[in-house]
Amino acid sequence: MKTMKDDIQSVLYTEEQLREGVKRIADEINRDYAGKEIYAIGILKGAIIFYADLVREINVPVSFDFMAASSYGKGSTSSGAVKILKDLDFSIEGKHVIIIEDIVDSGLTLSYLLKNMESRHPASVKLCALLNKPERREVDVKVDYVGFEVPNEFLVGYGLDYDSKYRNLPYIGILKPEVYTK
Ligand SMILES: O=P(O)(O)OC[C@H]1O[C@H](OP(=O)(O)OP(=O)(O)O)[C@H](O)[C@@H]1O
Ligand code: HPA
């Protein structure tokens, strides 16, 4: 029987490496936000696994909220348009917001979300992404907290999908090109 693993060319980050990366980011956040409270906005669906692991390493109070914004359909490249599919539940006015993403690729999603959040008058907004793929950047975005700089390959696992699949792989792998070019 064919398994998800058969579609993976190689493992880029093991569970252990991901744990270390998450811990490194959390340590920075704990240092920067000591004595404050955080309003953590997870971007559905890709960020949820990273989000769940990250918040458990943060030692200041964290309020949870989520947004769904989609720029990708079935393909492996961005369509350019960002659409809000689910908005925040609460106001972020006067709050210290951290936007939590799994990956920054073209930067379109995060740059759109950053502008959108800033218009709601939070006390501060920072961007946090587990993965950064700078080679594919189309718009400039400054990511404040990054776990790993990744090569220009299509990645899946630990929340990242292709065609809604592979999100539940516990590691991050490079998807075999024949899976998305066929
Ligand atoms: O920098 P960009 O080129 O904008 O790409 C990054 C975004 O694309 C993916 O989400 P997607 O829109 O595919 O939805 P998902 O999180 O539900 O997988 C990923 O989770 C980021 O949110
Ligand atoms: O490499 C990727 N994998 C999955 N989803 C993505 N969205 C942007 N880049 C990627």
Ligand SMILES: [Mg+2]
């Ligand atoms: Mg996403």
